Amino acid sequence: MQAFTTLTGIAAPLPLANVDTDKIIPARFLKTIKRTGLGVHLFDTLRYDAEGKERPEFVLNQEPYRHAEILIAHENFGCGSSREHAPWALLDFGIRCVIAPDFADIFFNNSFKNGILPIRLPRPVCDLLIEDAKLGGNARVTIDLARQVVVRPNGEEIAFDVDPFRKHSLLEGLDDIGQTLMHAAAIDAYETTQPDWMPGIR
C-alpha cells in the first residue's frame, strides 16, 4: 500500500449527500479481476450521458477538477455495497482523500486499506471547504496526516481526528496482514479452544 503523509492538491466540490457505491462505480463495471482501470468509470452515470459523452456540468469533467486528488462531499458518503471497487475507482482516478461529515462504515474501512484517507469534519466546515474548492486551480488544499490538519488555501488550519492505528498504518504504508501475523501464536492458541460442535466444512 502506498503511504500517505502529506498531500497538496486540487479539491473537487461534490455537495451531495448519500453518494452510494453504485453512484461511485455502477455494478456493471465490477466484472474486473484487477484492482486498477476503474477510474474512467468513476461516477459513471453522473459523468457521462447515455451515449457515453461527458456531461460538461459534472465537476470532474471540468478543469482543474479533472486533476482532483481530494473530494469534498456531504453526509453518508459511500453507503451501499461492501465492494472495494468504490475506493479502487476513486484511487485509480487519483483521489487520495475524501472529506465529508460522515461515511458509511464499510466504505470508511475500505478506504484506509487502499491508502485513501477519509476525513470526517462537521457539515459547516465541509461547506466552507466546498466554497474554497469552487475557487478552482489556485485554491490548493493541503492534508497533513502527521499533524492531523487540513490547510485551507488561505492558510487556516482545521484539525481532524483519525484512529491512531490507522494513522500509523497509512503513514508507514503498512499492510494489515503483516501486522496481524505478528499475533500468529495467539491465533494458534485460540484455535485450540474452539468447541467440538463447530465442525469444518468438508
Added chain:
Amino acid sequence: MVETAPRTLFEKVWDSHVVERLPDGTCVLYIDRHLTHEVTSPQAFESLRMAGRKVRRPDATIAVVDHNIPTSDRSAGISEPESRLQVETLERNVVEFGVPYFPVNDPRQGIVHIIGPEQGISLPGMTIVCGDSHTSTHGAMGALAFGIGSSEVEHVLATQTLLQKPAKSMLVQVDGVLPAGCTAKDIVLAIIGKIGTAGGTGHVIEYAGEAIRALDMAGRMTVCNMTIEGGARAGMIAPDETTFAYVTGKPFAPKGAALEQAIAYWRTLPSDAGAAYDSVVTLNAADISPMVTWGTNPEAVVPITGTVPDPAAEPDEGKRAQLQRMVEYMALAPGQKLAGVPIDVVFIGSCTNGRIEDIRAAAAIAKGRKVASGVRALVVPGSGIVKQQAEAEGLDRILLDAGFEWREAGCSMCLGMNPDKLTPGQRCASTSNRNFEGRQGPGGRTHLVSPAMAAAAAVTGKLTDVREFA
C-alpha cells in the same frame, strides 16, 4: 474469566472471539466462517498468491458463484466474457487454495446469503464474514455477521481473523402483532423509514420483541438482510427454539451429541436482563402496513396507501435537492398516490426474498390469476435447493401458469451484473433490497416491496395493496 455485568447478544459473541486486544482497543477477532463469491474475491486471491500466502482455514471457507451467472438455461455456459472470466478465476482459485466450492451445476449453488443458513454453514454464536454487504443476513441465526471489502477478504483468508473495534449497539424492539398482509419485509422497510439510511452507522442492531420472535427464520433473515440499508453492518436476533429447529438436520450443522452441546451453549447467548444498549428504537408492529419505496434509497418508503412526498416541504436545501432528484428520476409527481402506479417488470428473488417461504407467498397470490398484459414477471429462487423444493410443491407450475418466468438460482435482477436487467425507464416492483439509481440496470426505476406485494403488482400491472387480495 468471570463475566458479571449483564451483556448483550453482540457482546457475548464478540467476547468469545477476541484473540487479542491491542492497547488502542482494536481487537484481533477470530472468524468462524468465511463465505466468498466471484465478484469480491479475485483480487484477494491474487494478492495472496503474490505474497506467497496460503488460506489458513480452507475448512472454514466456502465459495459459490451467484452475482454474475445467467439465470436462464446454463448448459451452454456463460456467454458474457467478463462474467465468465470472473467465474473461471474463482474456479481456478478454489482448486489452487483448496477451498470447498459449490459450482454452477451443483444443486446447492445459490446466493451466498441463502446457502449459508440453508446448508448449516452459518450457525448461532459464530462470527461470519463475506465480501458482500448483505452478510448481515446471517445475523438471523444469532451470529455476528458482516460484510467486508476485498482487502479484508484477503486478511481473513490469510489469518482467519480481522482487526476490528467493537461497534456501538442499538436495540430495535418491535412489539405487537403484525397485521394480515404484512411481512418481515414490511417490518424492515418501516424500520429503515424510521431510522434512515445512516441511522445505524457504527452500530450492530439487535432486533427483539414479540413481532420479531413470531417470525420464522426466513422472515428473520429478511429483516437482518436489510440491516445494512439502515447503515448498520450487522443485525442480530437471539437464537431460540425456532432457530434450533431450523438448524437441526442441516447438512453441515452439528449432529447428535455435538448438536446438544451446541444448543446448550446457544441458549446462553440471548442478551442478559439489564444489558445496556447505546440506543433503543421501538416500533409497534400493529401500526405497520404493506410498504413500498417511492425514491432511490430504502429510506424513501411509505405505506402502499401513502403518497409521494413534496420536496418543496423539505426545509434543508441539500435534502430538498435530493428529494427533487428522486422524484424526477422515478418519474413520479409530488402528492401522487403509490397505489395504481403502473409497472413494467416484477422481480421476485434476491438474498432478501429468495427463500421458499417467499416463493410460497408469491404463488399464493398468483394462483388462478394471470400476469397483467405487458408486464414481465420473473421469479428467481435463491438457491438450487429452494428451486427443487418449490418444484416439489408445484409452485413452479402455479407461477408458470400465471405467466411468471421461472429461473435458475442467482442474484439475477437484484443488480445489473448478469443478463437480467431493466432497460432505461422501466419501472419494477422488486423484492430485492436496493433501489439506488441504475441498480437493476441503467435508468431502471425500482420500487422495493414484499413478495406478496410484488405478485399483486404482477397480476394487476400496477402497485397494489395486497390486502385487497385477502
